[in-house]
Amino acid sequence: MSVRAEQLQRAAWTRASAPQTIGLVGIALGFLALWLALPPFGVRTAPAPVAVGILAAAAGIWAISRGKVRVGGGAIVIGLVGIAGALLAMRASSSNLEGVFVWSALLAATLRFATPLTFAAIGGMFSERSGVVNIGLEGMMLMGAFFGAYGADQTGSWVGGIFIGMLSGALLALVHAIFTISLRADQIVTGTAINFLALGVTGYLYNQHYGNNGTPNNLPAIPDVNIKFLSHIPPHGLGNFLYNSIGQLNLMVWLSLLLLPVSYVVMFKTPVGLRIRSVGEHPRAADTLGISVYRTRYGAVILSGALAALGGVFLSIGFLNSFTENLTAGRGFIALAALIFGGWRPFGAFAAALLFGFSSALALRLPDLSASSSAAWPVLFQTLPYVLTLIAVAGVIGRSIPPAAIGRPYIKQ
């Protein structure tokens, strides 16, 4: 390659990426503007956050003028939101602020809220990557939640609960698979039916077995993992922070974190994953190469049910230690949102689940912010996952592109 061509290439690279980078820096500055007003900085005067926010917006405008509309727009919006948020935070007393923004507790709560979403979203990824839409994630989670508790109660051990819970989710997923793959029913209609069925079946069995008394108090729970040595890590503050945030998490939280690299490797680095993806992108081509489309899709859907159920198991015997009717309360749909927001990728879905988990954790703690501790508006934080997903689906922040053959039944020739 000639020197001239190399120079041209480098110039092209700088032209393309510098505004992008500046735009991203702008977004980061926008978040910083808000963070300045929160502990541990706790800036109590307006100038600093406002200046940082304006800087963020300026970076955004510059990025837009160089053709990076999306990143630039994002920087402007986040900069302005950062200023507004910081000004709002200053109106709360600093002791209240410190009560709400205990970062270690927030991080622990975020991880806890994100775990069921992660399991279900990863499950959904397997199903949807193979070309089968899975609206029934919610129902499969609910099955896992009930049968996890029921299994733990009957076998007297949480391990039994996990297995029976996963089995129940897999069975419900098998129904989904039979109807969508073999009988070629509409996948969304069937998913809706799966949700109805799970709601009815779990509610019915719950009322029959436990009735008004609820699940027993001594339900075997999935244990927490206590990592004591974290608190002895040298700088005392850091050690405490680590211990309080990740030192006492439930086993299932760690399992969900482990699931991420495993599912990534399986999906993108192994022949099995290649098969799943090819069946979801171009089933006819995969079939021609000798891959059984039906068998692959069956496997993927059943796996998705088992994983989603694992999320439900965590809710019932890892988190709340009880079961009530409709325990999942729409978390399966948030998981679906996380999957789409994360672009049908494990780490993307996890990042989205973290964001959604954070908004839930914050919504729970924010009421402590105002002096009367009874403001109604923190409830609105609960809409964040859904609004963000709407925006993502509409393609405002980077479009998420689904597998090509998703939703289409395959007819073997």
Next chain:
Amino acid sequence: MTELSGEPPDLTGETPEAPEPTPEGTVPSVAARLAFYQRAGGVITPLLTALVAFLIGGLVVYATTGKNPVSTYKAIFKGSGLSWLSPVSVHWHTFYPNAVKWTGWNTGNLTALNLQQTLIVVTPLILTGLAVAFAFRCGLFNIGGNGQYTVGAITAVQFGVWFSGLPGPLHVIIAMAAATLAGAAWAGIAGLLKATTGAHEVITTIMLNWIALWIGSYLVGFNGPMQDKREISAPVTKSIAPSAHLHVFWGNPLLQGLHIGFFIALGALVVYWILLNRTTLGYEVRAVGFNAEAARYGGISVARNYFLAMAISGAFAGLAGAIDLLGWEFNLDLISVQTVQIGFIGIAVALLGRNSAIGIFFSALLFGALLNGTSSRNLDPSIFKPELAGNLTRIIQGLVVLFVGADLLILYLWQARKKVRLLQRKAEQA
């Protein structure tokens, strides 16, 4: 994201699947036979579906509690009050002199009271069923009935509380119109996103459901802007002014009699039929639902129809919310905002009703009777526990949706029957 499913799902019930070539060749294919049944009014498949769902439900009852499913269903039927309509009781009297006498249009007895309650439930079910069905006819799947219903209900409460000085009919019309528009606007967001960016309506309507739920919880909940400030301890809105109440034409208004909203729902069925079958808009909507590409080639704006179909669909659901509020609820509390299910049941209603006006009426009647017959007030706990029965209803709903979506299942059953016969014949020959 462009399209979740490449082809819009064929849920119109108008287009039987193209007969697949059968290996036998000579025998009239099962698909062709099924297509014939569908053309013959499409009554048989939904009836079979409901029958199978009830059979399985009965099996569940028998297997889990050991109770006689028939007597359970009978008790549910009795609780629904539908027997009030039965002219059989007239004839019974001639054969069994001690049987209950046909008392004419007696509104006092318990059966009549139960029927009023059932029809109160049927009313919004017809409307949410229409909401789902109208979108289906355009090839769209509106799962957002819950959210649109909630938005309509909230708007109706607010307008019912405002304008308390207005004369009755005007107040009702204003409140209903506002709620209908609100429902249309809420669903219109999904329609607009579909039309402009191609965002799949299933995902956007699910998201809009939850956004409506949480905004509703904020408005109605503790210290929310719409909470009744005189009742600090309860998250509930103010009651609407009496001028905004719908007139009760059957039964005692104090005992929650049947209101004229029922006739509005019946009117909506007629509007739905006329709109789809006798207007240009309906023609275009159906054309897009039948084949969007062909419609576009024929000069129909697909985007415009997506938007309009969603908005009209949402209008039906918003109206449902308004009628419930103005007809019998009168105020909105936090729990009812957070437990709305009516939009989902509308899916079952529309699917079982094959998206036709008359079918939706009957399937709404069926599900309304089930819901009311299994309520704790109407079902005798000594026969079957109402908590179990409520969940049994959900199971039956799920099974109905599951089977309606799978025409192929019936094909397989036919084929299996044929195979069994073939084997039998071989066995006889041998």
